[in-house]
Amino acid sequence: MKLLVTLKRTPQRDARIRISEEGDALDLDNVQFEVNPFDELAVEEALRIKEARGEAEVVVVSVGAEECEQQLVSAMAMGADRAVRVHHDGELDSLQVAKALAAVVEREEPDLVLSGKLAVDDECGQVPAMLAGLLGWPQASQASDIELSEDASGATVVCEVDAGLETVSLALPAVIMADLRLNEPRYASLPGIMKAKKKPIATLGIEELGDLGPARSRVTGFRALEDKPPGIKVGSVEELVQALEEKKLI
Amino acid sequence: MDKLNTIFAATVTREILWNVPTWARALMYILFLAAAVFCVLGIARRVRSWRRGREAGEAVSPGKAWRRLWRDAVLQVRIWRSGAAGLGHALVFWGFLVLFLGTCIVAVEDYGSWLLGREHLFFTGTFYLGVSFALEVFGIFFLLGLVLALSRRRSGERLRPLSRPVDLAVLWLFLVIGLSGFATEGLRIAAAGGGLESHPFERWSFVGWWLATGLQGLEVNVLTSLHLGFWVGHMVLSMVFIALIPYCKLRHIFFAPVNIALREDRKAGRYLGVSMEEVEETGRYGAAVASDFTRRQLMSFDACTECARCQTVCPATATGKPLSPMKVVLDIAGSSEGGESLHGDEISPDVLWACTSCGACVEECPVYIDQLGAIVDLRRHLVAEGEIRGSAQAALRSVAAAGNPWGMPREDRADWAEGLGVPTIDEVDSPELLFWIGCAGSYDRRSRKVTEAMVRILQAAGVRFAILGKGECCTGDPARRMGDEFTYNELAGANIESLSAATFERVLTTCPHCFNAIRNEYPDLGGNYDVVHHSEFIEELLASGRLVLEDGAAVRGTLHDPCYLARQNDVVEAPRSVLRSTGLDVVEPEQSGKEGFCCGAGGGRMWMEEDTGERINSERWSQLQETDPETVAVGCPFCMTMMTDARDAVDSPVEVKDIAELVAERLPGSPA
Amino acid sequence: MTDTLIIIQATSNELSKSDLAAAGFGREAAAASGGSFDILLLGPSAAALSAEVAGLGGGTVFTMSSAELEVYTAEAFAAAAAAFLSGHPYRLTAAATSSATKEYFPRLAALLDVPMASDVLKVESVDPQKAVLTRAVFVGNLLATVELEAPQALVTCRSSEFAPPASGGESSAVEPVDAPTALASPGKVFVGLEAASSDRPDLKEADIIVSVGRGTRGPDEGIPLCERLADVLGAALGATRAVVDAGWLANEFQIGQTGKIVAPEVYVAIGLSGSIQHLAGMRNSKTIVAINKDPEAPIFEVADLGLVADLFDAVPELTAALESRGG
Numbered sequence A: 001m002k003l004l005v006t007l008k009r010t011p012q013r014d015a016r017i018r019i020s021e022e023g024d025a026l027d028l029d030n031v032q033f034e035v036n037p038f039d040e041l042a043v044e045e046a047l048r049i050k051e052a053r054g055e056a057e058v059v060v061v062s063v064g065a066e067e068c069e070q071q072l073v074s075a076m077a078m079g080a081d082r083a084v085r086v087h088h089d090g091e092l093d094s095l096q097v098a099k100a101l102a103a104v105v106e107r108e109e110p111d112l113v114l115s116g117k118l119a120v121d122d123e124c125g126q127v128p129a130m131l132a133g134l135l136g137w138p139q140a141s142q143a144s145d146i147e148l149s150e151d152a153s154g155a156t157v158v159c160e161v162d163a164g165l166e167t168v169s170l171a172l173p174a175v176i177m178a179d180l181r182l183n184e185p186r187y188a189s190l191p192g193i194m195k196a197k198k199k200p201i202a203t204l205g206i207e208e209l210g211d212l213g214p215a216r217s218r219v220t221g222f223r224a225l226e227d228k229p230p231g232i233k234v235g236s237v238e239e240l241v242q243a244l245e246e247k248k249l250i
Numbered sequence B: 001m002d003k004l005n006t007i008f009a010a011t012v013t014r015e016i017l018w019n020v021p022t023w024a025r026a027l028m029y030i031l032f033l034a035a036a037v038f039c040v041l042g043i044a045r046r047v048r049s050w051r052r053g054r055e056a057g058e059a060v061s062p063g064k065a066w067r068r069l070w071r072d073a074v075l076q077v078r079i080w081r082s083g084a085a086g087l088g089h090a091l092v093f094w095g096f097l098v099l100f101l102g103t104c105i106v107a108v109e110d111y112g113s114w115l116l117g118r119e120h121l122f123f124t125g126t127f128y129l130g131v132s133f134a135l136e137v138f139g140i141f142f143l144l145g146l147v148l149a150l151s152r153r154r155s156g157e158r159l160r161p162l163s164r165p166v167d168l169a170v171l172w173l174f175l176v177i178g179l180s181g182f183a184t185e186g187l188r189i190a191a192a193g194g195g196l197e198s199h200p201f202e203r204w205s206f207v208g209w210w211l212a213t214g215l216q217g218l219e220v221n222v223l224t225s226l227h228l229g230f231w232v233g234h235m236v237l238s239m240v241f242i243a244l245i246p247y248c249k250l251r252h253i254f255f256a257p258v259n260i261a262l263r264e265d266r267k268a269g270r271y272l273g274v275s276m277e278e279v280e281e282t283g284r285y286g287a288a289v290a291s292d293f294t295r296r297q298l299m300s301f302d303a304c305t306e307c308a309r310c311q312t313v314c315p316a317t318a319t320g321k322p323l324s325p326m327k328v329v330l331d332i333a334g335s336s337e338g339g340e341s342l343h344g345d346e347i348s349p350d351v352l353w354a355c356t357s358c359g360a361c362v363e364e365c366p367v368y369i370d371q372l373g374a375i376v377d378l379r380r381h382l383v384a385e386g387e388i389r390g391s392a393q394a395a396l397r398s399v400a401a402a403g404n405p406w407g408m409p410r411e412d413r414a415d416w417a418e419g420l421g422v423p424t425i426d427e428v429d430s431p432e433l434l435f436w437i438g439c440a441g442s443y444d445r446r447s448r449k450v451t452e453a454m455v456r457i458l459q460a461a462g463v464r465f466a467i468l469g470k471g472e473c474c475t476g477d478p479a480r481r482m483g484d485e486f487t488y489n490e491l492a493g494a495n496i497e498s499l500s501a502a503t504f505e506r507v508l509t510t511c512p513h514c515f516n517a518i519r520n521e522y523p524d525l526g527g528n529y530d531v532v533h534h535s536e537f538i539e540e541l542l543a544s545g546r547l548v549l550e551d552g553a554a555v556r557g558t559l560h561d562p563c564y565l566a567r568q569n570d571v572v573e574a575p576r577s578v579l580r581s582t583g584l585d586v587v588e589p590e591q592s593g594k595e596g597f598c599c600g601a602g603g604g605r606m607w608m609e610e611d612t613g614e615r616i617n618s619e620r621w622s623q624l625q626e627t628d629p630e631t632v633a634v635g636c637p638f639c640m641t642m643m644t645d646a647r648d649a650v651d652s653p654v655e656v657k658d659i660a661e662l663v664a665e666r667l668p669g670s671p672a
Numbered sequence C: 001m002t003d004t005l006i007i008i009q010a011t012s013n014e015l016s017k018s019d020l021a022a023a024g025f026g027r028e029a030a031a032a033s034g035g036s037f038d039i040l041l042l043g044p045s046a047a048a049l050s051a052e053v054a055g056l057g058g059g060t061v062f063t064m065s066s067a068e069l070e071v072y073t074a075e076a077f078a079a080a081a082a083a084f085l086s087g088h089p090y091r092l093t094a095a096a097t098s099s100a101t102k103e104y105f106p107r108l109a110a111l112l113d114v115p116m117a118s119d120v121l122k123v124e125s126v127d128p129q130k131a132v133l134t135r136a137v138f139v140g141n142l143l144a145t146v147e148l149e150a151p152q153a154l155v156t157c158r159s160s161e162f163a164p165p166a167s168g169g170e171s172s173a174v175e176p177v178d179a180p181t182a183l184a185s186p187g188k189v190f191v192g193l194e195a196a197s198s199d200r201p202d203l204k205e206a207d208i209i210v211s212v213g214r215g216t217r218g219p220d221e222g223i224p225l226c227e228r229l230a231d232v233l234g235a236a237l238g239a240t241r242a243v244v245d246a247g248w249l250a251n252e253f254q255i256g257q258t259g260k261i262v263a264p265e266v267y268v269a270i271g272l273s274g275s276i277q278h279l280a281g282m283r284n285s286k287t288i289v290a291i292n293k294d295p296e297a298p299i300f301e302v303a304d305l306g307l308v309a310d311l312f313d314a315v316p317e318l319t320a321a322l323e324s325r326g327g
């Protein structure tokens, strides 16, 4: 079977993000990047499915500029077989990204698309569900457990919903989004990193993928939450309650 | 001939193979041939298994090899350290060696005289008596050593859980060979040539003589047939022994000297690097199967005497973890002829992650096996398979991404220095010292106090020093100990770049892990620096009078030696001398100095939960409490955490302080 | 002109706080565009809830239900909403952020081919061609201004940021609409739901965590006091390793480098010193409150609000104060 994992390059999770002086962009100069942590869970899940079935191809796909090949390589170092990068240097909105990915899915014809539930930078959490909608495929979000049927025609997925744990069954092909508890990703190994350098990354021009429509969602400015004030000591429980109320925390 | 021969009526010698009929001689030659073939084939198989390993490391010069053999094989210097067991082994070894030489002399005499057509060669007169006497003495040594060894096993000494039935069998085999040898001799003296009177000089074989006098009452034909019986028994068992050597722990007889002579010279704190080019080429990283080890490593595993000394001192074994360094060595040796994976139920991830990299096993092994190196290679394989999870993986990711294992922001690394008047390296022109702070010293609020104390000391002594500031990052020690060479290389490379861009005389560290990495491991990557631990540096300051401490009340205390300082780097005296000058009355715990017991934090254990068996830090804490201290002094931020946590777990009022803090308290003008 | 539609999932017989907050968003958006808002109740309880919803100040309350909407699936709900919206185009269509809208709203956006903004905190302006909204990004550390440039767009909104509209105004008209048929995607079947236990929230999900250290002196002394506080706050309970080692709480409560890593809105640290091993697991919490009797305790260095006090006095007092607030 073929598994396709969507993957976004995001700033390292502990990095401090600053805003450019003009206030309209992020200053990412000294920031390290990594595979979006939720996508890493998706890659791990794909690899586990591959290992359990003994046979499967895991393809990782990212839409972005050249730098995101580093993250595709990281995923291949974990064990993904090959990568596709849709080249685009600049801003896209979620729907455009989803359309680009849908075009890749139509070419690759995977049996299952695995994604992270959210990209930890922009935090829209839109792309995979949009992708499912565009493809007309069933979807399962915030998955904490995925079980494929023997013949790979369907999957039973446990999803973390507000009310508890929801179990759904999906006919494949489908889109499934990984949540935190789905698994614990493996450490990209040293020989894996070496091997990954030799694995193929196919690059597609975004214009090859048909009309993605205009970008209708644009970010025009950033603001830091007021810099965290230095900690204070309060004198009594009463003052503590007051301070909590002021911060709208209770 | 010799004067003696005229004193005694007969020639002073004995008839070799007296009373041994042709069939028995034939049996001896056949068995010997068989045993020798068996033995040689066995050795060849082992040697072939080594040759499947990788080639790596530097050759040892012949002079050095001989010196090593003399010291540790012949004189058994390293073995002596372990008390009764050492004595036992030395006695057996010397006994065996001399008996073996004796047998060789007899053989040379026998074949030599036959070849040259002479009645005797040299096995007569004084020489004969001397050799006979020596054989008696060393035969007794041999037996005594065996009895000592057996009684130690009989008394079920606690630390030998892996002593197996074959070990006992081997000792009994030796004992029976030795006893039957003496019996054969006694019977010969009693029966040959018509009795004792015919060869009074045999008194020199005093054990045999003594036995023979006891056998006087028996008839000659009984004595001769008994003699033949014992001779055959002795001979057959000896052949069995020869045949067995390569197939059980006896093989150390051959391989231990080889390893002693040819082992690689490497401190336990300096790991064998991995070349990224090689990994790229072969896709091989770490040890999955025996042949992934170097030839020399495989050879060394065959030197194992199964003495279990390593496991006796291993803090993991001692606290009920599934790890035994001896078992790891034996498991690898056991699979070196096949190609099967080493990893499984026996060498499980739990076994491998239990190691604190304390190096006690390496320090203790009488035949210089590097168990820790083997464990690291096996860990590397786990890392290669991505089999490093949970908090250990999180720590590795954090060191790679944030430059410290707790994932604290890089920008905050020098926050501790605010307001302390500590310059960074670009603010001082070639300072005397570069003060390397380390991750704990930078971020851990408890260890920061140690850093601050050290700053006060440096300032009081007027030392010109500087820090790297935000440019410093983790030395890579945790990554390396956990088996991640890639991350280690990246971090070490970045640090070497920063260090080499600066000018200073020496590097000072308060963390023995940083100390070890920069001092012993950075040179392999091209970073050569003169590194001192703060205990050494303070000792120098005190000795040169640059630092003067105020007197104060004496305090009873003890020192917990950091493994990476004392054992791995031989810094034992400096912390003690500094502590004494602070007025601490240092009472030594039973295990201290190079024989210290680990706190449990090394080898990446600092970032892993310890949920099997006893906690190593608690075990160490109770050992230290036997000295009844008011203060426990430490010289390492990890030991600090471990000892503090162990103390708090038992709610004890004993203070845990770093050497630098105790010194800073005695700086003129500090509040006591 | 009605230009905002609020969609409320009607799969239970009660309105939730977030449904009310969504109506609050509707009012703000309507105010920004100078119009009003309608509400679509989607699901089996639509009729039952309509009376109550009619009092939220919207224009029209539409109700839609059918056998295929009986249980929620993203596929069916997105299809139903798409069908409704293609007949009734709205400037903005919004719902409160929830596990359901997280999955069916983007799907809906794809079906309609319209842009969307997730988890919006504030409405800046709404023009016919452009809606300007504020949302949080980078784990809530930054605010971003997002412009949706289209005549139609979707929004999910964070319920804590929008006050429910004052009820009591004129009651809206209720208008049932037909659900399209053959909604449910054949590919998806709901199998079951295992309700979250009503006990304290899960550590990793909790907005508030009350974390206890050795200073609480165990289950017979301070821990029950802290548990009461946690209950009053609706908080999860966490602990240091010292507490777990002493056997006072089970392993799964441990927070820190070898325990769980958490980042709640509020972290209340009680009787714990703030070792680096503990900090490694909670330092990304938004607001850290510390109660410790030692003014030198390192936890105060990372705390936003510190109270130097004996926890045996302070914790019961705090619990009582919060209870009396009617929290």
Ligand SMILES: Cc1cc2nc3c(=O)[nH]c(=O)nc-3n(C[C@H](O)[C@H](O)[C@H](O)COP(=O)(O)OP(=O)(O)OC[C@H]3O[C@@H](n4cnc5c(N)ncnc54)[C@H](O)[C@@H]3O)c2cc1C
Residues within 6 Å of the ligand: A006, A007, A008, A036, A038, A039, A061, A062, A063, A064, A092, A093, A094, A095, A097, A114, A115, A116, A117, A118, A119, A120, A121, A122, A123, A124, A125, A126, A127, A128, A217, A219, C115, C116, C117, C118, C137, C144, C146
């Ligand atoms: C501050 C900010 C706010 C934004 N707000 C909006 C907004 O409100 N509405 C909007 O339409 N766009 C918005 N964008 C643009 C949007 O972030 C990008 O289009 C992005 O590629 C998709 O959104 P996301 O990163 O939030 O991904 P999410 O939808 O959170 O991503 C979920 C999953 O989709 C997959 N995925 C996402 N992006 C890619 C990619 N480039 N390549 C491969 N797989 C991918 C990954 O598997 C990921 O785990 C915003 C951008 C910024 C910088």
Ligand SMILES: Cc1cc2nc3c(=O)[nH]c(=O)nc-3n(C[C@H](O)[C@H](O)[C@H](O)COP(=O)(O)OP(=O)(O)OC[C@H]3O[C@@H](n4cnc5c(N)ncnc54)[C@H](O)[C@@H]3O)c2cc1C
Residues within 6 Å of the ligand: B605, B606, B607, B608, B609, B610, B641, B642, B645, B648, C212, C213, C214, C215, C216, C239, C240, C241, C242, C243, C254, C255, C256, C257, C258, C259, C260, C270, C271, C272, C273, C274, C275, C277, C278, C281, C291, C292, C293, C294, C297, C309, C310, C311, C312
């Ligand atoms: C390998 C390893 C992994 C570790 N992993 C973790 C981990 O994941 N998580 C973790 O938490 N720890 C971890 N630790 C342990 C860590 O080092 C500390 O020991 C531990 O966090 C201390 O817990 P504590 O703060 O509860 O106790 P203490 O440090 O003893 O602090 C107790 C505090 O309570 C205060 N106090 C006492 N009485 C009162 C009172 N009546 N009123 C108010 N305050 C009072 C005291 O002033 C003190 O500050 C780990 C340690 C090691 C070695």
Ligand code: SF4
Residues within 6 Å of the ligand: B310, B313, B314, B315, B316, B317, B323, B324, B325, B354, B355, B356, B357, B358, B359, B360, B361, B362, B371, B372, B375
């Ligand atoms: S290094 Fe220490 S912990 Fe590891 S095996 Fe050797 S003795 Fe045991």
Ligand code: SF4
Residues within 6 Å of the ligand: B303, B304, B305, B306, B307, B308, B309, B310, B311, B325, B326, B329, B364, B365, B366, B367, B368, B369, B371
């Ligand atoms: S490895 Fe060394 S110390 Fe350990 S059992 Fe073998 S010979 Fe003894």
